[in-house]
Amino acid sequence: MKKNFCYILFSMLTVFLTGCSKSADEDTYLTTDVTTLTFENEGGSQNLSINCNTNWIITASEEWIGVATKQGTGNRQVVISVPNLYNPIQVEGTLSIRTDDGAKTVNVKVQVKGMIDYPGEDDRVLTLTNATNNMNFDGSVHDADSLCFMANVAWEVKGPEWIEAWDGARWRPLSPDRAVVYGKDSQNLPIRTADSYDGEDLIEDEITICERTTGDLMRKMMVFRTGRNLVLMNKTVALSDGVGFNFKCGNDVSSVYYHVSENVLNLSSISADEIRSNWKKAIPGSGVGVTDLKPSTLYNLYLVSEESLNTPNYRAFVYSFYTPSNQDQPEATVSRIVKDGNFWYADVTKSDNTLTYIVLGGRDGDFWVQFNNPLIALYMTILSLRNPEIFTSYMSSGYVPILQDADGISEVHCATWAMRSDGKVSGKLHHYVRRLDSSAPAMASVRDQQPLREYATKEDFEKFASNIRIIRR
Numbered sequence: 262m263k264k265n266f267c268y269i270l271f272s273m274l275t276v277f278l279t280g281c282s283k284s285a286d287e288d289t290y291l292t293t294d295v296t297t298l299t300f301e302n303e304g305g306s307q308n309l310s311i312n313c314n315t316n317w318i319i320t321a322s323e324e325w326i327g328v329a330t331k332q333g334t335g336n337r338q339v340v341i342s343v344p345n346l347y348n349p350i351q352v353e354g355t356l357s358i359r360t361d362d363g364a365k366t367v368n369v370k371v372q373v374k375g376m377i378d379y380p381g382e383d384d385r386v387l388t389l390t391n392a393t394n395n396m397n398f399d400g401s402v403h404d405a406d407s408l409c410f411m412a413n414v415a416w417e418v419k420g421p422e423w424i425e426a427w428d429g430a431r432w433r434p435l436s437p438d439r440a441v442v443y444g445k446d447s448q449n450l451p452i453r454t455a456d457s458y459d460g461e462d463l464i465e466d467e468i469t470i471c472e473r474t475t476g477d478l479m480r481k482m483m484v485f486r487t488g489r490n491l492v493l494m495n496k497t498v499a500l501s502d503g504v505g506f507n508f509k510c511g512n513d514v515s516s517v518y519y520h521v522s523e524n525v526l527n528l529s530s531i532s533a534d535e536i537r538s539n540w541k542k543a544i545p546g547s548g549v550g551v552t553d554l555k556p557s558t559l560y561n562l563y564l565v566s567e568e569s570l571n572t573p574n575y576r577a578f579v580y581s582f583y584t585p586s587n588q589d590q591p592e593a594t595v596s597r598i599v600k601d602g603n604f605w606y607a608d609v610t611k612s613d614n615t616l617t618y619i620v621l622g623g624r625d626g627d628f629w630v631q632f633n634n635p636l637i638a639l640y641m642t643i644l645s646l647r648n649p650e651i652f653t654s655y656m657s658s659g660y661v662p663i664l665q666d667a668d669g670i671s672e673v674h675c676a677t678w679a680m681r682s683d684g685k686v687s688g689k690l691h692h693y694v695r696r697l698d699s700s701a702p703a704m705a706s707v708r709d710q711q712p713l714r715e716y717a718t719k720e721d722f723e724k725f726a727s728n729i730r731i732i733r734r
Contacts, residue, residue: 323354595693
């Protein structure tokens with residue numbers, strides 16, 4: 262039924278578009294339904310209606326303005342999209358629509374609002390976008406992360422000397438007393454450990470970023486570094502029925518044991534042999550997904566290294582997390598996928614409590630069936646923090662572009678992942694497949710309907726993320 266509907270819709274659209282042509286005695290006309298398209302700071306997509314009786318071409322003044330169909334004929338709706346620009350103040354661009362003979366031109370302003378907390382152009386802005394996450398490092402040299410902040414003022418960075426930052430030309434060790442890295446405007450500032458650490462204890466420090474001229478605006482982030490036999494929780498994401506996480510390890514750690522429990526454990530009464538027999542095992546550098554958890558429940562996650570178990574008094578890391586309820590779980594569902602020209606679009610509807618969701622398009626279906634577990638949300642979180650340009654965030658429901666120049670493929674896939682409205686990293690995965698074989702109907706697979714539990718590896722996801730970059734160019 263869905264396949265027939267999509268086929269009929271596409272056929273009607275084709276007939277409508279090809280049926281528009283200007284007669285010899287008709288005056289050329291060109292109009293649009295609006296003169297301004299306004300987007301929220303997080304970006305999104307909107308339809309622009311073009312009314313014309315001849316051929317037309319669209320040109321964007323800014324590279325961040327996405328135009329799904331840049332030329333066409335007659336009356337048509339064109340999807341215009343912008344990414345999350347992380348802009349502290351409002352920015353603007355222009356769409357220029359003209360007939361191919363140059364007789365008529367219409368300009369449409371595209372404006373993207375600034376951050377809600379900083380609406381005025383004269384306001385000073387300095388805020389960390391990853392301030393809710395402590396930044397954790399392992400014991401190796403050059404373990405890397407990013408300090409993500411938005412600013413419209415000159416800034417400087419101070420911190421412990423065991424961390425170095427990229428100043429645009431080279432790596433510079435930070436200093437707690439004076440700034441050695443500074444600049445202006447918003448950045449994802451790469452930072453990394455300056456050398457190896459073989460100490461026993463956990464290191465606790467802080468990084469400070471402040472306004473360079475006055476120091477009035479100041480933001481701080483706690484940074485930790487694990488001891489050589491210790492393990493430290495890094496990034497985590499909780500779904501209503503699972504949790505995904507990864508961890509940082511000391512230089513001597515070869516393997517890690519983990520356990521999730523509703524109860525608070527008395528570790529002094531649990532022997533090292535019991536842990537080795539009853540807890541699950543993971544290797545450093547990997548991600549872990551735990552499924553079949555209960556919604557609306559407080560859990561405790563325990564981590565301990567093999568090397569710590571070999572000592573007389575082992576040291577475990579304990580992390581508590583709360584799984585959201587099924588009702589509060591944000592969702593962005595995909596109902597169908599259609600083709601318009603060389604672009605494929607997904608019809609996405611977000612739930613009321615969804616702050617943002619990320620839509621992905623892919624050519625290779627082999628990846629998608631592996632990703633229906635908490636690890637996909639974890640890896641998407643890490644990649645989106647380090648490289649926000651990889652993903653596109655949409656704030657409104659409707660058709661969103663997922664794939665371009667998709668001729669000759671057998672399937673088109675769309676997956677969504679939503680975040681909670683309070684900004685916490687949590688979401689429900691939704692996956693939709695459009696099979697192009699006439700005998701194969703479209704299908705949807707959601708966590709609650711088809712529990713596909715095959716686990717994705719870090720290497721799989723990094724390969725998949727590289728495909729996303731190619732698709733979005």
